[in-house]
Amino acid sequence: xxxxxxxxxxxxxxxxxxxxxxxxxxxxxxxxxxxxxxxxxxxxxxxxxxxxxxxxxxxxxxxxxxxxxxxxxxxxxxxxxxxxxxxxxxxxxxxxxxxxxxxxxxxxxxxxxx
Amino acid sequence: xxxxxxxxxxxxxxxxxxxxxxxxxxxxxxxxxxxxxxxxxxxxxxxxxxxxxxxxxxxxxxxxxxxxxxxxxxxxxxxxxxxxxxxxxxxxxxxxxxxxxxxxxxxxxxxxxx
Numbered sequence: 238x239x240x241x242x243x244x245x246x247x248x249x250x251x252x253x254x255x256x257x258x259x260x261x262x263x264x265x266x267x268x269x270x271x272x273x274x275x276x277x278x279x280x281x282x283x284x285x286x287x288x289x290x291x292x293x294x295x296x297x298x299x300x301x302x303x304x305x306x307x308x309x310x311x312x313x314x315x316x317x318x319x320x321x322x323x324x325x326x327x328x329x330x331x332x333x334x335x336x337x338x339x340x341x342x343x344x345x346x347x348x349x350x351x
Numbered sequence: 352x353x354x355x356x357x358x359x360x361x362x363x364x365x366x367x368x369x370x371x372x373x374x375x376x377x378x379x380x381x382x383x384x385x386x387x388x389x390x391x392x393x394x395x396x397x398x399x400x401x402x403x404x405x406x407x408x409x410x411x412x413x414x415x416x417x418x419x420x421x422x423x424x425x426x427x428x429x430x431x432x433x434x435x436x437x438x439x440x441x442x443x444x445x446x447x448x449x450x451x452x453x454x455x456x457x458x459x460x461x462x463x464x465x
Contacts (some may be wrong), residue, residue: 271453280355280442280456281394324394336382336399336406337446339454343393 239263239327246346255312257345259325262306267330270301270308275322275344284323285310312347320349353377355457357443363463364433372428372460374443383426384444384454385418387411394442400426433464 243259261270269288273281285292287299287308298311312319322344328337356375364370376383385397398408400418417429426445430437440461444454 275394278440278459278461280444280459281454282456283453286453336384336401338384338396338399338407338409339386339394339444340396341394 239265239268241325241327241342243323243325243342243345245343246348248348248350249315250350251316252314255315255319255347255349257310257312257323257325257347258307259310260307261325261327264305264327265329268327269330270299270305271326271328271339272297272299272310273324273326273339273341275324281324281341286328315347315349317349317351320347322346355443355445355455357441357457357460359460360458361461361463363465366435366464367432370430370433370462372430372441372443372462374426374428374445374457375424376426376443376445377447377455378424379447380445380455381448382406382446383418383420384446385428386442386444386456387439388442388459389436389439397428397441430462433462435464438462438464 239261241261249255271286272284274284275281285297285299289301292299300309324344358373383400388394396409398412399406415431419427440459442459443457446454
């Protein structure tokens with residue numbers, strides 16, 4: 238599994254757009270990039286996943302350049318409730334019949350201030 | 352929206368005692384996982400389970416640990432003889448068929464071993 242590197246922490250203010258970049262230089266052809274969010278004393282929560290280019294859902298956007306060696310999670314107009322740890326993970330495609338463990342790093346602690 | 356549930360939310364036990372942590376995965380999911388998170392540390396993979404057998408386990412998952420799916424809904428983690436260092440949040444996760452990249456986590460059980 239490719240190792241990921243992301244900032245340990247970031248600060249932002251309410252209403253701002255936040256971009257968290259993750260590097261994964263050794264990503265393999267059949268790997269996806271997945272982001273999870275974790276609030277204190279809660280389980281991680283899936284945010285978004287992508288393979289290449291741009292993916293957008295109701296929560297975030299994920300930008301992946303052509304070489305796929307990095308990715309950027311974009312949170313539009315953050316609020317205080319977005320304060321959490323955000324994890325970037327590289328996950329291999331499961332073609333069925335096998336489980337797929339997630340390897341979490343230390344993540345990025347995003348602190349949103351009023 | 353369906354969700355993974357876990358019981359109990361908190362458990363305090365004496366060192367050497369057995370504990371059973373319970374999880375009810377999302378009903379149509381086929382892949383099941385246990386993770387743990389020691390306070391202030393990373394989320395760590397323990398074990399994965401598919402088709403009524405362990406698919407993969409980590410070095411943490413030694414002979415003191417076991418998992419079971421006793422019926423069609425519950426997925427349990429048993430620690431036979433707890434140690435102080437087993438104190439952690441334990442998270443259950445499940446994934447639906449054909450999409451094991453997206454794992455849905457439960458709220459966790461906080462285990463405190465005294």
